[in-house]
Each structure stands twice: as structure tokens, then as C-alpha cells.
Amino acid sequence: xxxxxNFVSNLHLRGGAFSSPLPLSESIKNAHPSSEGTxxxxxxxxxxxxxxxxxxxxxxxxxxxxxxxxAPKMQKKAGDLWELTLQVPLxxxxxxxxxxxxxxxxxxxxxxxxRALSLRGAPDGAHLEVQDMFRSPKAFSLATSCFSxxxxxxxxxxxxxxxxxxxVDPGAILWDPPSxxxxxxxxxxxxxxxxxxxxxxxxxxxxxxxxGWAEGTLVPMVRQEGTxxxxxxxxxxxxxxxxxYKY
Numbered sequence: 001x002x003x004x005x006n007f008v009s010n011l012h013l014r015g016g017a018f019s020s021p022l023p024l025s026e027s028i029k030n031a032h033p034s035s036e037g038t039x040x041x042x043x044x045x046x047x048x049x050x051x052x053x054x055x056x057x058x059x060x061x062x063x064x065x066x067x068x069x070x071a072p073k074m075q076k077k078a079g080d081l082w083e084l085t086l087q088v089p090l091x092x093x094x095x096x097x098x099x100x101x102x103x104x105x106x107x108x109x110x111x112x113x114x115r116a117l118s119l120r121g122a123p124d125g126a127h128l129e130v131q132d133m134f135r136s137p138k139a140f141s142l143a144t145s146c147f148s149x150x151x152x153x154x155x156x157x158x159x160x161x162x163x164x165x166x167x168v169d170p171g172a173i174l175w176d177p178p179s180x181x182x183x184x185x186x187x188x189x190x191x192x193x194x195x196x197x198x199x200x201x202x203x204x205x206x207x208x209x210x211x212g213w214a215e216g217t218l219v220p221m222v223r224q225e226g227t228x229x230x231x232x233x234x235x236x237x238x239x240x241x242x243x244x245y246k247y
Contacts, residue, residue: 036090037124041117043074043084045099045132052103054082058096062088068100094118094171099134109135113191113227121174135191165200165223165230173231185235188221190247193228201230205245209234 043056055071057064064071074082088095095117101107113135117128188203195201202218204211211217221232236243 038087038089039119039122039126039128040085040087041095042129043086043132044130045074045082045134046080047082047101047134048080049101049103052101055100055102056084056097057100058098060092062086063097068102068106071100088119090119090122090124093120099132113229116170118171118173120171163198163200165221167225168222169225182238183235184238184241185233188232190230191228192230192247201247203232203245203247206243207234207236207240209236210245
């Protein structure tokens with residue numbers, strides 16, 4: 001089964017009029033982020049660890065300037081759940097981060113498909129909730145070019161690319177305040193390195209926004225540039241939580 005991450009927020013996405021259901025900006029230059037203020041991001045991940053710590057590391061000083069020894073530590077909750085709530089300046093614009101396990105043997109996530117969360121367009125005081133899974137270096141080796149292009153035979157044919165997921169820069173996704181507090185925007189992210197040429201990835205589920213399991217109502221996704229990460233988004237009423245879905 002494909003490894004996946006879920007991203008949940010109480011904000012809507014906005015952008016240009018692309019055919020993808022995930023709103024996008026036509027150009028990153030068109031994004032007008034708030035230069036002042038902060039957003040609160042709650043990171044959560046499940047990882048079995050009895051002795052040690054997990055940190056959220058990244059190039060920004062808020063994330064330890066890529067030094068795991070200076071990166072903020074997560075708090076262990078019930079079972080194998082780890083959480084970290086952090087205020088991040090909007091001027092960061094694009095949050096790049098990864099998880100590092102600090103124990104007797106330090107373990108880092110795969111950097112082949114780096115995590116990137118755009119803050120462009122988010123209002124001051126916004127709250128984002130991120131639910132991740134640890135990206136195993138072994139599993140993510142399937143995203144290298146030798147696998148995706150050679151072994152899996154994807155190639156570069158324009159005819160097959162026309163029916164594949166749209167490729168976007170993660171920085172092209174903008175945020176916008178929701179129209180109602182009764183709605184939650186859910187962003188789905190799945191790692192799918194073995195998608196065959198000419199095929200695409202989508203998500204379907206029980207809520208009406210995800211098609212209600214009806215045949216032919218698959219919600220298309222986009223592929224993040226330079227990765228095998230596929231992203232989709234739907235606005236779901238709070239009353240529908242929790243809900244079932246699949247890729």
C-alpha cells in the first residue's frame with residue numbers, strides 16, 4: 001500500500017482558474033503573502049519510540065537551521081502519537097521540514113521527496129493542522145529517477161503526459177479564509193511512485209465533496225514538481241468527520 005500523509009486545515013485554498021480541483025496560482029509571482037504576522041502549525045506523527053525524541057527539522061531558524069540538535073522537539077502523547085505546536089512567521093512563505101528521530105541510532109526521513117508547505121495567502125493568526133507519516137528512506141527510494149523513469153518505464157512521451165496528473169510547484173498553492181466555520185478544508189497527499197505512464201491518481205470517499213463513493217466521481221489530484229507526491233483537496237462539513245476515503 002502506498003504511504004500517505006494527510007493535511008487538514010480550517011482554511012480554503014484559492015488561485016487561478018486551472019482545470020484541477022485544487023486551486024492554484026498561475027505563477028508564484030502572483031502570490032501575495034502577508035509579510036507580517038504568524039500562523040500556528042500543529043505537527044503530528046505516529047512513530048513507535050520508547051527511548052529518545054523526535055524533532056521537526058528544517059532550514060529556517062524556527063526549525064533549527066537544519067541542525068537536529070537545535071530543532072524543536074515533539075511531545076509524546078498517547079500511544080505512538082507525537083505532536084508539536086509552533087508559531088511560524090508568514091514571511092517564511094514556504095515551510096520546508098522533515099522529521100528526525102533522536103535515539104541510540106539517529107534516523108532521518110527520506111529527502112528525495114522533500115516536504116514543502118506553502119503559507120502564501122494565509123491570514124495572520126491562522127491555524128493549520130498537519131498529520132504526517134514518517135517517510136522511510138527505503139520506501140522512498142522508489143521515487144528516484146532510476147525507478148520512476150527506467151525500471152517503471154515512464155518515459156517522457158507527451159501523449160501519455162496529457163492524461164496524467166497536472167504537475168505544480170508547491171509554492172503555487174495559496175490560502176484564503178473559509179466562508180463558514182462549519183467547513184474544513186482537507187488536503188490529501190499520497191506517495192505513489194509506481195503510477196504507470198498515462199495514468200493519474202485521484203481520491204474518493206463517503207462525503208459528498210469526495211463523491212459519496214459514486215462511480216465516476218473521483219476527485220483528481222496534482223503532482224508536486226520533482227516528486228511522486230500527489231495532492232488533492234476537498235471542503236468537508238465538520239459534521240461529516242470522521243469519514244472514510246481511499247486513493
